[in-house]
Amino acid sequence: MITPPSRAADLTGQVALVTGAGRGIGHAVALALAAVGADIAALDLEPPAETQRRVERAGRRCLPLAADVSDRAAVDVAVAETLARLGRLDIVVNNAGVAERRSLEELDDRTLGRALDVILRGTILVSQAAYPHLKQRGGAIVNISSVSGMAGGAVSRPDPSGAAARGRRSGPAYAAAKGGVIAFTRWLAKDAGRYGIRVNTVAPGPVETEMTRGFDYDVAAQPIARIGQPGDIAQAVVYLASSMANFVTGQVLVVDGGVVLD
Ligand SMILES: NC(=O)c1ccc[n+]([C@@H]2O[C@H](COP(=O)([O-])OP(=O)(O)OC[C@H]3O[C@@H](n4cnc5c(N)ncnc54)[C@H](O)[C@@H]3O)[C@@H](O)[C@H]2O)c1
Numbered sequence: 001m002i003t004p005p006s007r008a009a010d011l012t013g014q015v016a017l018v019t020g021a022g023r024g025i026g027h028a029v030a031l032a033l034a035a036v037g038a039d040i041a042a043l044d045l046e047p048p049a050e051t052q053r054r055v056e057r058a059g060r061r062c063l064p065l066a067a068d069v070s071d072r073a074a075v076d077v078a079v080a081e082t083l084a085r086l087g088r089l090d091i092v093v094n095n096a097g098v099a100e101r102r103s104l105e106e107l108d109d110r111t112l113g114r115a116l117d118v119i120l121r122g123t124i125l126v127s128q129a130a131y132p133h134l135k136q137r138g139g140a141i142v143n144i145s146s147v148s149g150m151a152g153g154a155v156s157r158p159d160p161s162g163a164a165a166r167g168r169r170s171g172p173a174y175a176a177a178k179g180g181v182i183a184f185t186r187w188l189a190k191d192a193g194r195y196g197i198r199v200n201t202v203a204p205g206p207v208e209t210e211m212t213r214g215f216d217y218d219v220a221a222q223p224i225a226r227i228g229q230p231g232d233i234a235q236a237v238v239y240l241a242s243s244m245a246n247f248v249t250g251q252v253l254v255v256d257g258g259v260v261l262d
Contacts (some may be wrong), residue, residue: 009242012037012197015086016241017079019069019126020096022048024209025144028230029093029237034060036238038091041082043067061086070094070124072129079129090139091241092124092130094181097144097209100171101156109218112173119177124184127199130153138196142239143185144233145203146170149178154206154259156215178203182252189250198249200240204233205256223258 020026022044030040030051039061042051047064055062063085067074082089098118100111120223123143135139148154153169169175182201189199206217207228219227236255239245254260 003206009036009238009244011091011242012240014090015039015082015088016091017041017082017089017126017130018093018095022046024206024211025207025230025233026095026235027051027054029080030055031058031083031094032231032234032238033093033238033241034058034062035092036242038241039086041065041078041086041089041210043069043078044096059176062077068118069094069119072125075122075125075129075162079126083133083221088137089133089193090137091146092126092134092161093140093141093241094126094141095144096122097146097211099172099187099207101168102171102173103168104172104195107172111171113233115171115173115177116180117136119174120180120184124183127184130160131197134145134192134197135195139198140245141188141192141197141199142237142240143199143201143244144237145185145201146174146178147203147254147256148175148203149180149182150203150252150254151260154217156206156212156217171240181183185252193249198240200245200248200250201252202233202236202240203252203254203256204228205254205259207233219257222256226257227259228255 016038021030021042034055043065052062065078065080148170185201
């Protein structure tokens with residue numbers, strides 16, 4: 001049977017859970033999914049009030065949730081609340097993340113543990129909690145990795161205005177956790193296809209958010225010579241979450257202005 005191509009992404013009637021939805025890329029993802037019709041469960045360490053306000057202004061429902069994605073019990077409660085308050089779950093965007101820019105010699109247990117816990121464990125825990133519900137009618141998981149997880153770290157310099165943080169590649173725990181997200185995406189895609197669930201990754205290059213504030217990237221050398229904006233990443237998430245990507249699973253969509261071509 002030939003399915004006619006969708007003219008545009010349309011998520012009307014669907015519910016999307018977005019982690020790290022309080023600011024930056026997660027905030028933009030929540031707004032972009034809402035703009036094509038989805039109701040949003042917006043999860044962050046604190047209830048993301050501004051995201052809620054803007055999603056509701058766009059005419060969609062928004063459930064603000066406070067949870068740490070590395071806390072299994074809190075994640076389970078957040079997913080249960082999403083089901084109870086918004087009635088269903090169709091899309092999960094695992095976006096919550098923390099950066100670290102240490103050398104291997106300087107990598108202490110706390111920094112290592114936090115990067116792996118939030119980025120990798122969090123992605124797995126939220127997917128685990130959502131999986132039984134996504135299985136009911138199919139759906140999509142989009143995990144946010146990074147070019148760091150493919151290329152072994154993205155290089156930055158300290159901002160010339162004198163930020164305290166040192167400029168160097170994103171660190172070993174960050175790169176390993178983001179690489180792990182890609183491996184987990186592929187593993188889950190193989191398991192989930194039979195339930196009508198697609199699982200993909202977006203790997204952004206440098207994007208202008210709090211995470212990159214005070215760092216300077218050599219964007220002039222990129223084929224598309226500017227830093228990424230949260231909305232650039234959000235559009236890729238919308239594509240992968242929607243039926244426009246019906247036959248796409250287990251993939252890494254690199255959204256980086258061409259950085260990893262080198
Ligand atoms: N900004 C970039 O250049 C860039 C590049 C590649 C990948 N990414 C990835 O994109 C994602 C979003 O990054 P961003 O740039 O918007 O960063 P950001 O720091 O602006 O936002 C991250 C959000 O995640 C939330 N968060 C952190 N730990 C959490 C936890 N344990 N539980 C729940 N929420 C938590 C934060 O509170 C924050 O709202 C991250 O996974 C990041 O690694 C960012």
